[in-house]
Amino acid sequence: MIVNRQIKILISTFIILSGLFIPVWGEESQESRKIEIRTIAILPYGIERENHLSGIYYDIANLLAKEAGYQVNNLVYPYARIMFELKSGKTDMTIMFKYEELEDYVVYIAPLPSLKTVVIGLKGSTFDSIENLKGKKLAYLRGAKFSDAIDGEPEIISVETKDFVQAIKLLMINRVDAIIGPMDPILSAAVQQGQSETFFGKPLVVSERTPWVQVSKKSLDRISVDKLRTLFEAFEKRGELEKIRKKYISSNKAESDK
Structure with a gap:
C-alpha cells in the first residue's frame, strides 16, 4: 500500500510538472x-x-x-x-x-x-563625366556607399542627408548642385515634394549595384x-x-x- 501511494504521488508530481513546462516549451518554440x-x-x-x-x-x-x-x-x-x-x-x-x-x-x-546609380541635378543641368563634378556639392545619403570613383575624388564635396527627401529640398534651394543615388528613390522623394521627372536634368550614370x-x-x-x-x-x-x-x-x- 505504501509503495502504491508513493507511485501515485510520483505520477501526480510528474503530471503537475508537465503542465508547468509544456507551455514554456511552446512559448520558446514560437519565439524561435x-x-x-x-x-x-x-x-x-x-x-x-x-x-x-x-x-x-x-x-x-x-x-x-x-x-x-x-x-x-x-x-x-x-x-x-x-x-x-x-x-x-x-x-x-x-x-x-x-x-x-x-x-x-x-x-x-x-x-x-541591379540598380543604376546616377548623379542628377535640376532641369537644364548636365554632367558628362565624373570629372565635371569636381568642385560640385552632391547630396549623399548618410551611411550609404554609391560610387568608389566619387568617394575617392577629394574635389567632389559630399553633403550628408538623412534621406532623399532632404536631398530634394537642398537641391530645390540650390544648397547642392546634384543628388547621387538610384533613380527610383530620387524620383519618389521628388514626387513627395510635389515634383516630377521634369524637375530634373540629364542623369549621369556613375555605377551599377x-x-x-x-x-x-x-x-x-x-x-x-x-x-x-x-x-x-x-x-x-x-x-x-x-x-x-x-x-x-x-x-x-x-x-x-x-
Whole structure:
C-alpha cells in the first residue's frame, strides 16, 4: 500500500510538472520562429507614414519570411543602424547593397535586380563625366556607399542627408548642385515634394549595384538559408518581385502626372 501511494504521488508530481513546462516549451518554440527584419528607410523601398510601414523591400522581405514559416517583426531603419544591428545579431535579415564592412557578418541569400546609380541635378543641368563634378556639392545619403570613383575624388564635396527627401529640398534651394543615388528613390522623394521627372536634368550614370537579401551570421541557427533561397527563386519565377515593384513605382508616376 505504501509503495502504491508513493507511485501515485510520483505520477501526480510528474503530471503537475508537465503542465508547468509544456507551455514554456511552446512559448520558446514560437519565439524561435520569430525573426527581426529591418528595411532601409529610403523611398520607395522602406516607407513609414502615419505609423504605417510599407515599401518594395519591406513587402518582399515580409513575403519571403512569412512563406518560410517565420513570424515577422519588420521595422524601417536608417542604413547605419541596420548595419550595426546585423553585426550584433539584433537584426536577422535585411535587403540592401553589399558592404565590405559587413562581409564577415552576413550571408547573402539572393540578388534583386541591379540598380543604376546616377548623379542628377535640376532641369537644364548636365554632367558628362565624373570629372565635371569636381568642385560640385552632391547630396549623399548618410551611411550609404554609391560610387568608389566619387568617394575617392577629394574635389567632389559630399553633403550628408538623412534621406532623399532632404536631398530634394537642398537641391530645390540650390544648397547642392546634384543628388547621387538610384533613380527610383530620387524620383519618389521628388514626387513627395510635389515634383516630377521634369524637375530634373540629364542623369549621369556613375555605377551599377545589386541589392541582396542578407541574413546575419548570428541568426543562422534559427533561419534556414536554403529554404529562403528556394522560396526567393520561386517568387522570381512567379513574377512576385516585379509585381511588388510595379505597385510602388506605378503609384509614384501616377502622382507625378497629376
